[in-house]
Amino acid sequence: MSNMWSSALIGVLGLTQIAAGAPGAPATSTKQCVELRVPVPVVALNHHYIMPRVDSNIDAIDWTVNVTTWSNPTAAERVTGDVSVDRTFNINAQLCVPSQKGAKADILQIATHGLGFDKRYFDVEVKPAEYSYVNAAVKKGYSILTYDRLGTGKSEKPDAYDLVQIPTEIEILAGLTKLARSGKLISSSKILSTSSNTTIPDVKPSKVVHVGHSFGSFLVALMLSKYGTLSDGAILSSFLLTKLPMIDVLHYDHDFARQHDPVRFAEYGSGYFVLNTESCLQKLFFRKGAFEPELLSYTNKIKQPEAVGTYASEGTSSFAPAAQFKGPIQLFNGEFDNFICNGDCRGVYDKETTEFLFPGSKITPYLQPNTGHALNVATNASAGYQVMLQYLDSNGL
Ligand SMILES: *[C@@H]1O[C@H](CO)[C@@H](O)[C@H](O)[C@H]1NC(C)=O
Ligand SMILES: *[C@@H]1O[C@H](CO)[C@@H](O)[C@H](O)[C@H]1NC(C)=O
Ligand SMILES: *[C@@H]1O[C@H](CO)[C@@H](O)[C@H](O)[C@H]1NC(C)=O
Numbered sequence: 001m002s003n004m005w006s007s008a009l010i011g012v013l014g015l016t017q018i019a020a021g022a023p024g025a026p027a028t029s030t031k032q033c034v035e036l037r038v039p040v041p042v043v044a045l046n047h048h049y050i051m052p053r054v055d056s057n058i059d060a061i062d063w064t065v066n067v068t069t070w071s072n073p074t075a076a077e078r079v080t081g082d083v084s085v086d087r088t089f090n091i092n093a094q095l096c097v098p099s100q101k102g103a104k105a106d107i108l109q110i111a112t113h114g115l116g117f118d119k120r121y122f123d124v125e126v127k128p129a130e131y132s133y134v135n136a137a138v139k140k141g142y143s144i145l146t147y148d149r150l151g152t153g154k155s156e157k158p159d160a161y162d163l164v165q166i167p168t169e170i171e172i173l174a175g176l177t178k179l180a181r182s183g184k185l186i187s188s189s190k191i192l193s194t195s196s197n198t199t200i201p202d203v204k205p206s207k208v209v210h211v212g213h214s215f216g217s218f219l220v221a222l223m224l225s226k227y228g229t230l231s232d233g234a235i236l237s238s239f240l241l242t243k244l245p246m247i248d249v250l251h252y253d254h255d256f257a258r259q260h261d262p263v264r265f266a267e268y269g270s271g272y273f274v275l276n277t278e279s280c281l282q283k284l285f286f287r288k289g290a291f292e293p294e295l296l297s298y299t300n301k302i303k304q305p306e307a308v309g310t311y312a313s314e315g316t317s318s319f320a321p322a323a324q325f326k327g328p329i330q331l332f333n334g335e336f337d338n339f340i341c342n343g344d345c346r347g348v349y350d351k352e353t354t355e356f357l358f359p360g361s362k363i364t365p366y367l368q369p370n371t372g373h374a375l376n377v378a379t380n381a382s383a384g385y386q387v388m389l390q391y392l393d394s395n396g397l
Helices: 009-014 057-068 133-139 166-181 215-226 278-285 293-302 308-314 351-357 381-394
Strands: 031-049 079-098 107-112 143-147 190-194 207-213 233-237 254-256 272-275 329-334 363-368
Touching: 031 133, 031 166, 031 308, 057 254, 057 308, 079 133, 079 166, 107 133, 107 166, 107 215, 133 143, 133 381, 143 166, 166 207, 166 215, 166 308, 207 215, 215 233, 233 381, 272 278, 278 293, 329 381, 351 363, 363 381
Parallel strands: 107 143, 107 207, 207 233, 233 329, 329 363
Antiparallel strands: 031 079, 031 190, 079 143, 254 272
């Protein structure tokens, strides 16, 4: 059976067939943040897919059954034509910088969240001293840009079928990176709020590190294969190439977002669905014994809808080797990730394929003990952050 759709989310990777470190800022450094609305110009080639529309909870489940039915067309077979995208999308982003400049002051991290979350995945509001990756990175002296992917959080929520697709999402990440590298991120954006009265100046970072979680890591990897010179290093979390069969989209219980919560998801139109219960979130993201129940509730409270176009385009996305990318890559994964490793990531890493895809990189896999898929809301998150930040530091970043 070659139904790519059965692999949605990061699982697609298995089926695309290939095809505490040195001191940075002083320990007293705290974050100063600015919330931006960044207009990102995009030129991309999406596809139009024949698939059921999703306008109710019943449709949401029907969509999943339709695209995973073995005798139905594959994603590629559903393509009826190209969709040329040439427009500017408004992306909501947060830039945080250390209050005191240190050794890492001109390194910018750009973080891309995965499915079901928004940028708060990297800046968890519950016990931020423990759970916020942004806090941990700023404390070491890094600046960090987080953003809501197209169709999530406070970013624009355009047509879920034809517009919110992987080719467009890759260009948004590349576009944000180019803006940041040119030193014009803030001046090109509308400032929505600031966390302090200090003005944060635009700076040209000398180096950019891309951080991803899950589907966000998948986007980073695709971006590196297309625009390798835009990045100096990557931490791909909850992302591992394996030869395992992946859990498929039938494992996700989706509601139509606007029916699920007409108030909270009022802005979401046809084709946006959302993981429906805490139990579903637990199954995909958490491992018992390695999370505080409060963080599961928090994840449910901040969960975000996803567009069907994102899932559809996974079935037609494939990797080419990231020939121009020369930076180090850390593959940071939960030991018992149910999502990408069918529950157990030990001994399943496909080193050969990974090295083929990143021929210019030093690649370092790391398994975070006893942890599930959503690392940043797991109890041992902060110790994991130290491993990531130490990795960057020891690689000159
Ligand atoms: C799947 O969805 C397509 C598009 O709406 C529809 O034409 C087809 O009949 C559906 N197939 C099944 C088995 O439900
Ligand atoms: C910003 O300045 C105003 C007026 O000086 C002051 O009342 C407020 O507390 C300051 N806010 C922060 C976050 O420092
Ligand atoms: C927490 O994470 C750190 C870093 O990966 C690891 O060394 C440590 O063993 C973990 N602690 C537990 C209790 O799993």
